[in-house]
Amino acid sequence: MKRIKSIVLLLLVLIMGTMATGCGDKRPTINVYNWGDYIDTSIIKDFEEEYNIKVNYSTFATNEDMYVKLKQGGTSYDVLFPSDYMIERMISEDMLVKLDKNNISNIKNVEEKFLGLDFDPNDEYSVPYMWGTVGIIYNKKMVDDKVDSWDILWNEKYKNQIIMLYSQRDSIAVALKKLGYSMNTRDIKELEEAKQELINQKPLVYAYLGDEVKDVMIGGEAALAVVWSGDAVAMIRENPDLEYAIPKEGTNLWFDNMVIPKSTKNKEVAEKFINFMCRPDIAAKNADYIGYSTPIPEAVKLLPEDIRNSKVAYPENEKIENTEIFKDPKDIIQVYDKIWTDVTSEQ
Amino acid sequence: MKMKRTSYPYILWMGIFIVIPLFLILFFSITTGDSQNISTFKFSLDNFKRFFTPVYLKVLGRSVNLALISTVICLILGYPMAMIISKEKIKKRNMMILMFVIPMWMNFLLRTYAWLTLLGKNGFVNYIVTKLGFQPLNLMYNDKAVLLGMVYNFLPFMVLPIYSVLIKIDKSLIEAAEDLGANKLKVFMKVILPLSVPGIITGITMVFIPAVSTFVISRLLGGNKYTLIGNVVEQQFLWTGDWHFGSSMSIILMIFILITMAITSKFDKDKEGGGGGLW
Amino acid sequence: MVNKSLKKLYTFLIFAFLYAPIIVLIVFSFNSSKSRGVWTGFTLKWYVELFKDAEVLKALYNTLLIAVSSAIISTIIGTFAAIGIYNMNGLGKKVVLNLNYLPVLNPDIVTAVSLMTLFRFLRIEFGFITMLLSHITFCIPYVILSILPKLKQMNKHLAEAAMDLGATPLYALRKVIIPEIMPGIITGGLMAFTLSIDDFVISFFNTGPGVSNLSITIFSMARRGINPVINALSTLMFIGLLGLLLIINKRTDKNQGERGGLI
Numbered sequence: 001m002k003r004i005k006s007i008v009l010l011l012l013v014l015i016m017g018t019m020a021t022g023c024g025d026k027r028p029t030i031n032v033y034n035w036g037d038y039i040d041t042s043i044i045k046d047f048e049e050e051y052n053i054k055v056n057y058s059t060f061a062t063n064e065d066m067y068v069k070l071k072q073g074g075t076s077y078d079v080l081f082p083s084d085y086m087i088e089r090m091i092s093e094d095m096l097v098k099l100d101k102n103n104i105s106n107i108k109n110v111e112e113k114f115l116g117l118d119f120d121p122n123d124e125y126s127v128p129y130m131w132g133t134v135g136i137i138y139n140k141k142m143v144d145d146k147v148d149s150w151d152i153l154w155n156e157k158y159k160n161q162i163i164m165l166y167s168q169r170d171s172i173a174v175a176l177k178k179l180g181y182s183m184n185t186r187d188i189k190e191l192e193e194a195k196q197e198l199i200n201q202k203p204l205v206y207a208y209l210g211d212e213v214k215d216v217m218i219g220g221e222a223a224l225a226v227v228w229s230g231d232a233v234a235m236i237r238e239n240p241d242l243e244y245a246i247p248k249e250g251t252n253l254w255f256d257n258m259v260i261p262k263s264t265k266n267k268e269v270a271e272k273f274i275n276f277m278c279r280p281d282i283a284a285k286n287a288d289y290i291g292y293s294t295p296i297p298e299a300v301k302l303l304p305e306d307i308r309n310s311k312v313a314y315p316e317n318e319k320i321e322n323t324e325i326f327k328d329p330k331d332i333i334q335v336y337d338k339i340w341t342d343v344t345s346e347q
Numbered sequence: 348m349k350m351k352r353t354s355y356p357y358i359l360w361m362g363i364f365i366v367i368p369l370f371l372i373l374f375f376s377i378t379t380g381d382s383q384n385i386s387t388f389k390f391s392l393d394n395f396k397r398f399f400t401p402v403y404l405k406v407l408g409r410s411v412n413l414a415l416i417s418t419v420i421c422l423i424l425g426y427p428m429a430m431i432i433s434k435e436k437i438k439k440r441n442m443m444i445l446m447f448v449i450p451m452w453m454n455f456l457l458r459t460y461a462w463l464t465l466l467g468k469n470g471f472v473n474y475i476v477t478k479l480g481f482q483p484l485n486l487m488y489n490d491k492a493v494l495l496g497m498v499y500n501f502l503p504f505m506v507l508p509i510y511s512v513l514i515k516i517d518k519s520l521i522e523a524a525e526d527l528g529a530n531k532l533k534v535f536m537k538v539i540l541p542l543s544v545p546g547i548i549t550g551i552t553m554v555f556i557p558a559v560s561t562f563v564i565s566r567l568l569g570g571n572k573y574t575l576i577g578n579v580v581e582q583q584f585l586w587t588g589d590w591h592f593g594s595s596m597s598i599i600l601m602i603f604i605l606i607t608m609a610i611t612s613k614f615d616k617d618k619e620g621g622g623g624g625l626w
Numbered sequence: 627m628v629n630k631s632l633k634k635l636y637t638f639l640i641f642a643f644l645y646a647p648i649i650v651l652i653v654f655s656f657n658s659s660k661s662r663g664v665w666t667g668f669t670l671k672w673y674v675e676l677f678k679d680a681e682v683l684k685a686l687y688n689t690l691l692i693a694v695s696s697a698i699i700s701t702i703i704g705t706f707a708a709i710g711i712y713n714m715n716g717l718g719k720k721v722v723l724n725l726n727y728l729p730v731l732n733p734d735i736v737t738a739v740s741l742m743t744l745f746r747f748l749r750i751e752f753g754f755i756t757m758l759l760s761h762i763t764f765c766i767p768y769v770i771l772s773i774l775p776k777l778k779q780m781n782k783h784l785a786e787a788a789m790d791l792g793a794t795p796l797y798a799l800r801k802v803i804i805p806e807i808m809p810g811i812i813t814g815g816l817m818a819f820t821l822s823i824d825d826f827v828i829s830f831f832n833t834g835p836g837v838s839n840l841s842i843t844i845f846s847m848a849r850r851g852i853n854p855v856i857n858a859l860s861t862l863m864f865i866g867l868l869g870l871l872l873i874i875n876k877r878t879d880k881n882q883g884e885r886g887g888l889i
Contacts, residue, residue: 033835035846036843036845036847037847037853041680041681045680056835056836057681057836058837058838059681059838059843059846059847061845061846062585065830067588068831069831072742072743072746074746074750074751074752074756075752075834075835076751076835077835166566206488206570207487207488207570207572208570208571208572209571210566212460212463212567214661215463215464215661215662216463216467218659218661219469220469221467221469221487222468234660235661238660238661238664238666239664333588334587336587337583337589341582344571344572344574344578345573345574347573350709350710350785350795351711352710353707353709353799354706354709354711354714356703356707357703357704357706357707357766358707358722360763361722361726363744364763365725365726365728365729366725367744367747368737368740368741368744369740371740371743371747372736372739372740427636428637428640431633431636431637445871446641447644448816448820449864449867449868450644450645450648451820451824452820452823452867453863453864454840454841454844454856454860455824455826455841456826456844457651457844458647458651459647460852461650461651461654461662462647463662464650464654465647465650499643499644502643502644503644511775511813560733560734562735577735580733580735580736584735590739593735593736593739597732597735597736601728601732601736604731608731
């Protein structure tokens with residue numbers, strides 16, 4: 001009894017002590033909110049030292065998680081990394097502040113084709129961080145057909161060897177593209193057709209996966225999977241039997257950009273941070289660590305040869321001509337949700 | 348006695364952190380509108396109507412079915428385990444109970460995720476199976492894998508309450524029964540089993556509830572092929588942003604669980620409430 | 627004899643089942659590949675990287691701090707609440723007991739979102755405090771549920787007798803009731819610690835900038851793949867816990883007696 005009491009007391013003292021020490025930092029602070037494992041953390045340290053600023057770094061798992069968190073308020077983040085359609089939504093809901101380009105001179109390093117995109121036509125709110133495509137990764141030892149179309153994901157031959165993305169939006173987009181429709185369609189009939197395609201495909205699907213797809217494909221447990229290009233680079237590095245293809249019907253081109261939300265308390269420092277991330281040496285260091293594609297050509301030149309020349313990470317221009325960027329589904333999101341529930345509740 | 352005053356701080360706490368949030372959820376469930384903007388809220392029972400359509404009922408049915416099966420498996424596996432432990436000497440007993448708790452201190456996601464390495468097509472189990480000359484089995488991404496995940500994660504919640512009831516049983520009762528000529532089976536059926544009912548009920552509750560509302564297990568081990576009710580609720584809050592529909596589903600789930608618990612507690616002779624205690 | 631070895635075999639199988647994934651985790655913390663799909667060779671590099679990874683270390687620190695504080699606070703509040711509830715009667719008791727069950731019954735996501743709405747409503751800035759408050763909230767019911775049965779088991783007249791003999795209620799509480807229900811208090815605290823350390827959903831929604839725990843870090847790594855550094859950390863934690871367990875066991879061995887050990 002006595003011993004327990006003294007242990008409890010000791011712990012309480014320890015907690016009080018550590019809580020008190022946390023508040024000594026007088027440097028200006030910014031709160032950065034990014035995807036998990038999506039930055040080389042040593043870059044944060046470089047930034048802190050160079051500008052004498054403290055960075056509070058935290059992470060989220062999906063755009064939607066981040067959106068809910070931000071929308072609910074009570075937080076003051078300074079830099080976020082949402083994707084294209086989410087930026088569109090956040091702009092339309094007046095959640096972002098306009099950037100002062102004078103503080104972000106390094107935006108000049110960003111390749112022209114990644115600027116002025118539909119979700120932020122005048123680049124007023126966002127600066128590109130990483131980009132990529134969605135495609136099919138396949139195991140050469142298990143697939144002998146030519147992989148150049150989404151149709152292969154409906155091929156009976158690969159029953160129980162196909163992995164789809166666990167994401168309403170991406171899976172429905174694949175079905176729409178297979179049918180030759182736009183992945184941003186708002187036509188209910190086209191969406192219904194896509195749903196029927198997904199239901200037809202379901203008996204062939206091994207699983208609908210998120211990140212685990214990487215381990216499954218590297219381990220040679222499935223033949224075909226829908227993946228993001230950045231992940232494909234990592235998978236091919238681990239298992240040379242894998243290859244990545246962008247289907248001819250076209251695919252999704254995606255962007256994760258840096259933005260500053262309305263809740264910011266330190267806009268200037270946040271802009272400094274964004275500017276820092278666009279410096280070629282820093283962007284290269286970062287892209288080398290996380291393996292995704294940087295939109296800064298000067299940085300690409302600094303990357304190791306195998307990544308620089310990778311057609312997966314940096315495809316030829318004609319490969320991405322046929323792509324679409326996601327738009328915010330707005331009210332039609334309910335239809336997506338209904339479709340997905342119908343598909344996943346199908347026995 | 349004045350001792351009841353000691354619960355007042357908690358009653359206050361409960362009012363703020365349990366009752367008010369519950370009313371918030373209830374409020375969401377009977378309104379529609381933009382979840383983030385209270386001025387758009389309108390009273391409506393559409394959320395409930397929407398739930399009582401075949402799609403969602405099918406999902407609920409599946410979830411209940413899987414949760415029930417996993418609860419039964421946990422009971423069948425857990426009861427003998429609890430009995431074995433309860434008959435050990437104090438020291439060994441404590442050690443074994445702690446060994447049930449320690450795995451829970453490793454992150455839930457990591458532990459569940461690790462099953463992939465064991466059950467995959469080229470996984471460890473299939474390695475053994477093929478070495479023995481059999482065809483590799485399809486172990487991952489189906490109902491059986493989900494059941495395994497549920498049993499794996501919730502088995503301790505069945506063993507612990509049964510164990511804590513078993514060690515409390517008065518040994519002299521068992522001896523008396525034996526003296527009166529009852530054989531082992533009879534002692535078990537007539538003395539031990541009836542006395543351990545409160546523990547069984549707590550165990551069933553503790554396994555069934557998390558099993559019926561889980562979304563992580565069906566995602567990681569079921570490959571998301573068949574949605575459970577937990578996944579649908581999660582989708583509403585995180586993806587669709589329809590907190591109203593999400594809330595009404597939670598309310599339905601809550602009522603459903605309460606009814607189930609009311610029925611099971613009918614079997615519990617101890618009407619005091621609180622069952623046999625958690626551990 | 628056959629019976630005994632059968633029991634041993636059964637126990638072994640159950641524990642093998644419980645520990646199989648943990649062994650996988652440990653083995654793959656020494657894998658040189660970042661993927662769990664293949665074994666490419668032995669390495670210690672994830673352990674080296676672990677101690678350089680400020681993000682993971684900070685998350686570990688937050689996790690432990692939150693788990694210990696919420697376990698202590700919820701055990702204290704829960705113990706008093708349980709004693710109070712035990713001494714209540716009639717409708718009031720029923721209402722309190724049933725309300726107490728709610729956080730146990732609710733799916734995590736519902737508890738998480740409703741607490742988040744509440745904090746927003748109260749205009750509390752999200753951060754360490756909100757996370758701690760929400761952890762305490764979902765831990766207390768479990769503490770109460772593990773103490774109540776011990777109170778029921780206790781002789782009703784014990785405290786009364788003490789007070790008849792001139793003890794103040796506080797003294798009776800300290801010297802008679804609390805020692806009687808100590809095993810329940812300890813299990814309650816342990817339970818609270820366990821729940822807190824493993825929680826993701828509630829933590830995620832009720833934390834603020836710069837404050838994340840291990841499960842948030844692990845879950846948010848999901849899109850890019852879980853870094854094996856996490857495996858290394860889990861291995862160290864596991865070994866640490868096992869060591870602690872052995873020490874406790876040795877200790878209780880020495881002064882084994884009156885109250886019968888830990889649980």
